Amino acid sequence: MSKEIYENPDLKKERQNCPFNKEEITHLLDGGKEKTIERKQLENYILSDEQLKDAVPMEYLSHADKYAEELRKACLLMHKLADSPAGQVPTLRALMGAGLGSAVLKEGNPLALHYVMFIPALMGQGTIDQQAKWLEKAYNLNMIGTYAQTELGHGTFLRGLETRATYDPKTQEFILESPSLTAYKWWPGSLGKTANYAVVMAQLYTKGKCEGTHPFMVQLRDEETHEPLPGIVNMWLNPVCISSYIHYGTYVKPTNSKLSYATMVFVRVVVCQDVTTNLRKAVTIATRYSCVRRQSELKPGDREPQVMDYQAQQNKLLPPLAATFAFQLAADHLWNLYHTANNNIEQGDLELLPDLHGLSCALKALCSSEAANFVEVCRQSCGGHGYMSCSNFPRIYGQVTAAETYEGENTVLWLQVARYLVKTRKEQSGGLSVKYLIGEEKGPKTVDTTLEGIVKLYRRAAVGLVDVAIAELDKSGRKGEAPHDAWNHAAVYLIKAAQAHARLFVVESFVDSLKEGKLSAPVRTVLSQLCELFIIYWLLERSGDFFLCSNLTKQDLLLLNSKYVELLAAIRPQAVNLVDSFDLRDEVLNSPLGCWDGNVYQRLFDEAAKSPLNQSNVHESFHKYLKPLLKSNL
Numbered sequence: 001m002s003k004e005i006y007e008n009p010d011l012k013k014e015r016q017n018c019p020f021n022k023e024e025i026t027h028l029l030d031g032g033k034e035k036t037i038e039r040k041q042l043e044n045y046i047l048s049d050e051q052l053k054d055a056v057p058m059e060y061l062s063h064a065d066k067y068a069e070e071l072r073k074a075c076l077l078m079h080k081l082a083d084s085p086a087g088q089v090p091t092l093r094a095l096m097g098a099g100l101g102s103a104v105l106k107e108g109n110p111l112a113l114h115y116v117m118f119i120p121a122l123m124g125q126g127t128i129d130q131q132a133k134w135l136e137k138a139y140n141l142n143m144i145g146t147y148a149q150t151e152l153g154h155g156t157f158l159r160g161l162e163t164r165a166t167y168d169p170k171t172q173e174f175i176l177e178s179p180s181l182t183a184y185k186w187w188p189g190s191l192g193k194t195a196n197y198a199v200v201m202a203q204l205y206t207k208g209k210c211e212g213t214h215p216f217m218v219q220l221r222d223e224e225t226h227e228p229l230p231g232i233v234n235m236w237l238n239p240v241c242i243s244s245y246i247h248y249g250t251y252v253k254p255t256n257s258k259l260s261y262a263t264m265v266f267v268r269v270v271v272c273q274d275v276t277t278n279l280r281k282a283v284t285i286a287t288r289y290s291c292v293r294r295q296s297e298l299k300p301g302d303r304e305p306q307v308m309d310y311q312a313q314q315n316k317l318l319p320p321l322a323a324t325f326a327f328q329l330a331a332d333h334l335w336n337l338y339h340t341a342n343n344n345i346e347q348g349d350l351e352l353l354p355d356l357h358g359l360s361c362a363l364k365a366l367c368s369s370e371a372a373n374f375v376e377v378c379r380q381s382c383g384g385h386g387y388m389s390c391s392n393f394p395r396i397y398g399q400v401t402a403a404e405t406y407e408g409e410n411t412v413l414w415l416q417v418a419r420y421l422v423k424t425r426k427e428q429s430g431g432l433s434v435k436y437l438i439g440e441e442k443g444p445k446t447v448d449t450t451l452e453g454i455v456k457l458y459r460r461a462a463v464g465l466v467d468v469a470i471a472e473l474d475k476s477g478r479k480g481e482a483p484h485d486a487w488n489h490a491a492v493y494l495i496k497a498a499q500a501h502a503r504l505f506v507v508e509s510f511v512d513s514l515k516e517g518k519l520s521a522p523v524r525t526v527l528s529q530l531c532e533l534f535i536i537y538w539l540l541e542r543s544g545d546f547f548l549c550s551n552l553t554k555q556d557l558l559l560l561n562s563k564y565v566e567l568l569a570a571i572r573p574q575a576v577n578l579v580d581s582f583d584l585r586d587e588v589l590n591s592p593l594g595c596w597d598g599n600v601y602q603r604l605f606d607e608a609a610k611s612p613l614n615q616s617n618v619h620e621s622f623h624k625y626l627k628p629l630l631k632s633n634l
């Protein structure tokens, strides 16, 4: 007789009479039905492999054992990719997109940098000959690379990197050196124990002149023994300059000095998708748990309610639920822009480079910071159990907060966006992602609180805040301040303007996607509710920006607040059905709180039992330390 599959009765009830087709949303998020089939096949292919499962929870292993265990699984994963029926590269791409990597490699992926930065650097900056020499070797894993840019003393300010690559015309070689302690490469993933090659960013010196930072291919370790090559600690010999700027000893300037920053742009684009995947996991865990958890008393004398029935809990979880759709659609738009810009750049057309830089900085900073805040809210919404390591919130939070710093610290990226916006506004030049700065809203500043009316408010805030920042810069200039001081003294306004720009892009992506998308009526209804909830939520959170730049009144805000709480109530019944549409398997969620069947308490109990401390009633340390203390009559 088939074993009855347990399903928590509350979750079961949540799933009854779903008014929309969950699979339609799954296909939308995957990029189509075929992609969903592909993803599920990959998940089965990988998650069914017993060797990729952890014998004991990773948190109970030593640092060295964690590294060894993750490396074992990563190497096994590579064999599976190579043997994958879909082919290595498509499978790799699917793996990166589905958040599967962290389902298997929970403590970090020793080979991630090889794929996410080392290979993209070769593809984006290597010459044809260099790609012919190294790309196949890299894809075949006959070499493991990393991307070594950040130093102890510099991560943000690339023009301040100290590692030097001096070209010797006699030997036609580059001598790489770390001239000081602060020049030591620090932070590059896999650099410590895994990689045997690195793309090293260094200041290129030739004929006594510094030509700025350039990428160099450096072998770090012997390919057989894995021993560091001689001098690798602070003097690196025989690197090869990646790219083709040295012709017979003469430096040939690239068409744009920032092309050497291209790898970072690629990763910023990837990070938007990655933090969105992590946010989807956190929202799914918190939403299912909030429908299983019953606590306190809503109506005196009644049974304890599901905590999701508290408006306060809906206010915590439904905006991040809406954000997962908003960020996904924006990340898709950014990915498309990246491909268009990259194809153009390969043909020598750099026109879209500033837009790509501006938008990738804006969305990486916005999605990572918002996702980090939302993941923390999801954790808090699960009370004490959300704090447990096995909830998976600590790991998810660590992954999204890291993204606020790596690949360009967010504040620094916001200022890059502001630089681009001020320049564009002043030049009134075209610009893909600042189209609205040119086509700003004309006509009366009255507010209408329809969806279109709210989008117009976002547009006014984005344009208005750039103008406020420019007015601050001009005011400082009139006081005789030097441009760099004026810029520094306007930083608060500049960052607000950049963030308003990023929010407008996300809002317009969401609204436009719903207009263009071929959606069934029920799916359009629920996604439109999420869209309206989200853009009102952000407006209420940043109402100061809108007051500054429009005729928004107290009455308008009260009306929007009422609409917001109405939308919370309207979406509440579909919360579980919406997170079910993400189609995240339990192994990917990796959390007793978020499991599909809602059997939370038994799974929490089972997880606790795995602790080494729970393998005996009295731990040996009692006899060593506690018992003597108890007897010591202090």
Ligand SMILES: CCCCCCCCCC/C=C\CCCCCCC/C=C/C(=O)SCCNC(=O)CCNC(=O)[C@H](O)C(C)(C)COP(=O)(O)OP(=O)(O)OC[C@H]1O[C@@H](n2cnc3c(N)ncnc32)[C@H](O)[C@@H]1OP(=O)(O)O
Residues within 6 Å of the ligand: 074, 075, 077, 078, 092, 095, 096, 101, 109, 111, 112, 115, 116, 147, 149, 150, 155, 156, 157, 158, 159, 189, 258, 259, 261, 262, 264, 265, 267, 270, 271, 274, 353, 354, 357, 405, 406, 407, 408, 409, 412, 416, 419, 420, 423
């Ligand atoms: C086992 C199986 C494996 C399976 C597969 C793996 C699975 C993986 C799963 C996970 C997938 C994805 C998750 C993501 C993982 C990512 C890991 C990443 C790890 C982290 C890596 C790093 O952190 S690398 C180091 C990053 N560092 C930075 O970003 C440094 C930031 N600083 C800068 O970029 C520059 O210093 C800065 C831009 C701030 C200033 O540069 P500067 O030269 O000073 O330029 P300015 O003077 O400010 O501006 C001059 C003009 O240049 C323009 N400009 C600047 N930058 C760019 C650019 N990048 N592109 C184009 N243009 C640029 C700027 O706009 C100015 O123009 P203007 O016209 O003169 O105004």
Ligand SMILES: Cc1cc2nc3c(=O)[nH]c(=O)nc-3n(C[C@H](O)[C@H](O)[C@H](O)COP(=O)(O)OP(=O)(O)OC[C@H]3O[C@@H](n4cnc5c(N)ncnc54)[C@H](O)[C@@H]3O)c2cc1C
Residues within 6 Å of the ligand: 113, 147, 148, 149, 150, 153, 154, 155, 156, 157, 186, 187, 188, 189, 402, 405, 406, 407, 408, 409, 410, 411, 412, 415
């Ligand atoms: C998990 C993780 C993985 C990483 N992996 C890699 C890797 O694989 N390869 C690699 O090369 N690097 C890697 N890094 C390093 C990362 O790229 C840097 O830490 C990042 O670029 C920030 O630079 P920083 O550490 O110098 O911070 P700093 O820039 O020193 O930041 C300190 C403070 O200074 C502020 N600040 C700096 N400049 C300005 C400015 N112009 N205006 C206003 N405020 C400013 C910042 O906003 C911040 O508040 C990784 C980092 C992390 C956390």
